[in-house]
Amino acid sequence: MAGLSLLLLVAVGLISWSVLVPESYVATPPSEQPVETVRPGEAAQALSALEDAVESGDAAAARALAPAGDTVAGDLLAAVVGNAEALRVTDLSMRYVDVTGAPADDGRWSAAVDVTWRFAGYDDNAARAEVVVTFASDDARVAIAGVGGGDRVAPLWMAGPVTVRRTRDVLVLVSDSGAAAERVAERYLRLGRAARPVVRRVLPSWTGGLVLEVPSTQAELDRTLAAEPGEYGGVAAVTAAPDLSNAPGAPVHVFLNPAELDRLRSLGAQVVVSHEATHVATDATSSVSVPQWLLEGFADYVSLRDVDLPETRAAAQVIAQVRESGPPRALPGATEFDASTGHAGAAYEAAWLACRVLADRGGEDALVRFYDDLGEGVPLAQALRDSFDWTEAELLRAWRTRLSDLAA
Template sequence: MAGLSLSLLVVVGLATWVLLREEPYVAPRPDPGAEVVRPAAAARSLQLFARAVESSDPEIAADAAPEGDQRAADLLRTLVGNADALRVRDFSLRYLDESGAADGDTWSAAVDATWRFAGYDETSARAEVEVRFAGPDAGIVGVGGVEGVSPVWLAGPVTVRRTSDVLVVAAGRGAAVGTAAAGYLDRGRAALPVVARVLPAWRGPLVLEVPATPDALDRALDAEPGDYAGVAAVTSSPDATQAPGAPVHVFLNQAEFERLRPLGAQVVVSHEAAHVATDATGSQAMPQWLVEGFADYVSLRDVRLPLSRTAAQVIAQVREDGPPAALPGAAEFDASTGHAGAAYESAWLACRVLAQRRGEAALVGLYDAVRTGSTLADALADGFGWTEQELVRAWQARLTDLAA
């Protein structure tokens, strides 16, 4: 009862102060952001835009922009054009919640998005994307931002090149982008027979996505800034989930990829195509050396270069420090260490050691066995009559011979 009386005194005292003070009481102003954010109107704009994509109607998309905002209307028309060129299907947008503070009459929200590229994706990608809204009608002014995934085809204009088995989505428009996209298409088409020589059951398709900048690559993959600095390409699901069954695309980092010589560029695309063929993004429990070494085995199988060039970095490392004590793990493949090249080469050589012992079919069998749940120890014993320690010793001996 004492607590209740005190509460009543506080309430009575507050009421008396309000009544007796000279200045009139003014209620606190609501948060300005609360006045700007209009979830119901935003949901209607999203539905309108999704209908525009489904019907390939750019004028419906323009109606999803804020009234009088020509720039936003043009952007949404462009995105519908992207979707039409890419044959986007199963497209949906569902409002989730406001994200971040309002800036004037502009605000952002997290939106659940699904899409697939017909003829290339068997399943739909599903990601949380950031959509920006503005005005009293909560029209759409942009897609993609700091939070969530920023799909390349929803970030701005793209150039599309295709064959029946390879699709290229390159950010930007114009002659230079068109020429580059044609080159990426050629690389993708050349990668298909390279992979098929080792994995004859795979014939594609292959999707190559090319964001405009390294920062755009990070946003497309929902990565921290700089995560893919120094990496020429990465294989990932376009919704960044890496979930089993999700679509798998190859993303090129233009800043690094364009620095490669023609042969190196082709090896990179073939390597990533091998990841697509084996659904490597859904095999996260596999040893990293086997995933990367096998992809390099596929991409380098018919490259006619001496080992002094294709294994130059690991040979130099062994000459300086001796052979590694163990096969490379995930940390060694981190590009930021400056030694990732040697890790890839050493993993490739481990796969070559296996192929030389029992043949290429045995190597493919081991990869498939581990990918589908077998332990490496069991797969080595069954297919090669080796323990893991015996593999490491044979691999170390091969490295030592090359460095001699």
């Protein structure tokens, strides 16, 4: 027992000594204190400074917001200023939202930033999207190291230099700069200008602007629209709001996939651009009550209306399917239009023929009225009856007969 008491006393004595006997304390010098990496307040200030630089057209001020020695980031920020000036960006705002992930060891971190912008003269309203911005923190400041990435949209005009061409009602922006980009921009400006009268022959009231955005690669198209890698493989163009909104009044642009369009002859490329321009004119991105067969079939009806091409050639893919397995039992839907199936071309042709059948029945004005009625929420059965005096079953029967006759 005495031994145990002695052991306890020694233990208590050691503890008491360690607590009561003062030791010399050396504070960490201020220069060695760890730097807090994520600093939202300073990031917001950097964004405000970039916003000011864009609005004043001060590329040097924007470049100065990049990390010291990071010429890539500096060139990007200077390009954003130049792009905004060429595109006449207005209604610009950049508001810090929240950090999007753990900071890296080199002091870089990313945050979601709420960005609004509008291309004056072409967009009636501003786009609004969360964009990922990369920041770099050191003991002196928070700098802007990059724009885009993650699972959010990456506006083309904020992703690097762009080449811009315009007319009063067509705006083209092509990723990159230099002679090659200028040739691409001129080509798409011609296609855009030619698309407008094609659309207006059927929709004469359309007076809005047409904006064509041309990423340099399919991968850049995926990043621009926050898509999974390869999602737009096999797709020549996409009409969408630049912020991916489907709200009425949101700006609607055409995003072109050069990997697919470059494979087409001039007529094919023109049909694609005219098709997408029809989507812009009809505000298709917000037309949630229009069935997809009519949405796509009507756009093809407009773009092919004055093309001298027999139905047997324009509908060759769906005709081949009918010869193999008979006419479809229903009009095409989302599954048939999925590009990953490899059979989307036949779905577009089938939808186009459905619109041709309707126009043959009631005339072009009736087809336009039918589209408008569905866009305003009129039920399909009622709209068919009002414009064509048909039931859905009668439309389906006439369409299947047309397909069978073409395949015979």
